[in-house]
Amino acid sequence: MNDHVPPTGLPESGRPADDVLADLTAKRSHDVRWADGRTFALVFDGGEDVRAVAEEAARLYLHENALNTLAFPSLGSIQSEICGWTADLLHGPEAAGFLTSGGTESILCAVLAARDRAVAERGLTDPEIVLPVSAHAAFHKGAHMFGLRTRTVPVTDGWTTDLDAMADAVGPDTALVVTSAPQYPQGTVDPVPEVASMAAEVGASCHVDACMGGFVLPFAEMEGRTTPQWDFRVDGVTSISADLHKLGYAPKGVSVILHRSRELRRYQTFDFDGWLAGRYITPNMQGTRSGLPMAAAWAVMQYLGVDGYRRLVRTTLETADSIRAGVRAIDGLRILGDPVHHLLAMSADPEMDDTIRRIDLFALGEAMADRGWHLDRQGPPPSLHMTVSAGNAKAVDEFLADLSQATEHVRGGPTGEVTQYATLE
Ligand SMILES: Cc1ncc(COP(=O)(O)O)c(C=O)c1O
Structure with missing residues (x-):
């Protein structure tokens, strides 16, 4: 038998199921925490009952x-x-x-x-x-x-x-x-x-x-x-x-x-x-x-039927409307176009030529990530993308408060360039 087991090799003998599952659970510790409503992409949550x-x-x-x-x-x-x-x-x-x-x-x-x-x-x-x-x-x-x-x-x-x-x-x-x-x-x-x-x-x-x-x-x-x-x-x-x-x-x-x-x-x-x-x-x-x-x-x-979907869509659209209104109320931010459903992109107001007041959207994305929010960066033009779903409703007030605070935090900072929107890994 080969004594040297490379770190990437399969274990020579199988491991107890509990250990294996505990490892898998631990692997998730750095993943986005979508179930708490702070993720606006990737996972769309209909609630605990739908998940069950x-x-x-x-x-x-x-x-x-x-x-x-x-x-x-x-x-x-x-x-x-x-x-x-x-x-x-x-x-x-x-x-x-x-x-x-x-x-x-x-x-x-x-x-x-x-x-x-x-x-x-x-x-x-x-x-x-x-x-x-x-x-x-x-x-x-x-x-x-x-x-x-x-x-x-x-x-x-x-x-x-x-x-x-x-x-x-x-x-x-x-x-x-x-x-x-x-x-x-x-x-x-x-x-x-x-x-x-x-x-x-x-x-x-x-x-x-x-x-x-x-x-x-x-x-x-x-x-x-x-x-x-x-x-x-x-x-x-x-x-x-x-x-x-x-x-x-x-x-x-x-x-x-x-x-x-x-x-x-x-x-x-x-x-x-x-x-x-x-x-x-x-x-x-x-x-x-x-x-x-x-x-x-x-x-x-x-399980949802037409009634259930209507309820989730109502919640989703009301949440997206509140977010759009909140973003528009922040000096220097704007919503791109006039989306009326559950998607939106926020960008810097091009009229804002005052460098003291200017907002770097990717710095804002970082500042929001530091506060535990996941928004996708995209471009051109540099913007933050949000797909709103019913699971975000519970976090909307906190989101808007953090967005306002994070915007003031990055306002007037240097404008960076995004070089990579996604990776393969
Ligand atoms: C409009 C639209 N079309 C297609 C896709 C691709 O879907 P999927 O990622 O499930 O392959 C997406 C993903 O976000 C989308 O928003």
């Missing part, structure tokens, strides 16, 4: 595999029921889709389906995606993976798609036009009807990225907060992504991708019979597929 339901469902389906829904018909029905409920919320009576592992995978599926449709129906040889600079990076990832060219168009002063620029960019090679409800960086809803009609004019697909808004905007509308239409009620919208693991309050690993019809959905599936183990059909990027997030999402949706 998800955890029990997760335990039931921890080991199940949705690769083969003939072996696990339960997962087949979970998937089709969730897609059906979502299609209903998004006004797509004929819509059909699948569950994926998250927003990125749903977007990859939409890009692939649009490419294959454009090749099959229009014979495109050099297909393009036209998208605003505000669209999620996952569309560029899809273009990179599936060999599409990208044409990025700017946004207006209000941080929505510049329609003139988009009209110039959409043309005979366009396979997919992208629009968001809402977009991530500033939280504004794009003019979906105008964009969808440009796509339809050239026979291209139009994807609405509602990864953030898919389980907020329908309930906001029921609560009387109307937005210009953006879902399958808009002619020309061919697919929509909506993430259950964001404001659907399910645990991580589950999103819905819907196509307007079964015919359009077929461009997403991979059906292969050319190897030694028979026919292999998969609906998304995965092979083996955990049943855990699917079952947990099913349970959370049933």
